Amino acid sequence: MIFYFTGTGNSLYAARQLGDGEPVSIAQELPKPASARHYRDDAIGIVVPLYEFDLPRPVEEFILGSTFDTDYFFVVSSYGMHHGGIAERVAARLEAAGRHVDYYNTVIMLDNAINVFDMDEQRKLDPGKHIDEQLAAVRADIEACRSYIQPANQEERDFYQGYMQHPFDLHPSESDPLYRVTDDCVGCGTCARVCPMGSIRIEDGHPVYNYRTCANCYACIHACPKKAIHYVRYDEPNPEARYRNPHVSLADLVRANCQL
Ligand SMILES: Cc1cc2nc3c(=O)[nH]c(=O)nc-3n(C[C@H](O)[C@H](O)[C@H](O)COP(=O)(O)O)c2cc1C
Ligand code: SF4
Ligand code: SF4
Secondary structure (H helix, E strand, O other): OEEEOOOOOHHHHHHHHHOOOOOEEHHHHOOOOHHHOEEEOOEEEEEEEOEOOEOOHHHHHHHHHOEEEOOEEEEEEEEOOOOOOHHHHHHHHHHHOOOOOOEEEEEEOOOOOOOOOOHHHHHHHHHHHOHHHHHHHHHHHHHOOOOEEOOOOHHHHHHHHHHHHOOOOOOOOOOOOOEEEOOOOOOOOHHHHOOOOOOEEEEOOEEEEOOOOOOOOOHHHHHOOOOOEEEOOOOOOOOOOOOOOOOOOHHHHHHHHOOO
């Protein structure tokens, strides 16, 4: 049994490659009461994007608030540039909170952080990342029930420490929003349908954000067909370039995330 969380499809694609059946969306499970989130299988895995060298907030909430009855619990974080030693750090934190992790690894994929990268340039890096080879290696590990927590090397530790001293200001609030919607918006509602947190409602043909629940996944920004959603606080390197994993359809993302 594999659970996933995704903004732009990388982690859904990875989850599909790591198991045989269709993986289960954390966004669809999380609204259920904790008493209904009791899962049993020989092996249970979590495949999710890395946000600022950590788990997405709703994913940690899902892991700690659910019961997993299994002999083998694994976590795989998809990331785009630097993992910052997430495996060691987060496995230790989950362990301290009572959740034993048998296996934690990372897979480098395309970096969807549009506040930092031009998606068209990112796409050119894809072949060099050997994504399918990485996923095949992780799948072999999981099938062998390998015990392994990816060690953090000094470069990744330094990168993490450096970032934590000067993090991006990515956390929005009602009075200090992160996104703005331009007049190009046609009120199609796609942004609301791909939002895993149900943080967008369409009012008078225009998206309205609830920043109290937003998980910063960027699904809305990337999926808008009019490229009408932009950062307020940062200049995007390429405001015309958006991304969805090439193996994942818009319908897949809506199925994964829609809370409407
Ligand atoms: C808010 C946010 C923060 C991110 N932080 C990092 C980061 O610290 N390091 C990194 O390598 N990639 C980072 N990424 C890139 C994603 O981890 C990566 O593109 C991931 O594969 C996206 O998965 P998804 O398509 O399933 O959402 C970040 C992405 C977002 C949206
Ligand atoms: S997806 Fe884009 S065009 Fe459609 S409602 Fe949202 S902002 Fe407007
Ligand atoms: S509002 Fe946008 S960035 Fe926030 S959780 Fe929803 S889709 Fe993700």
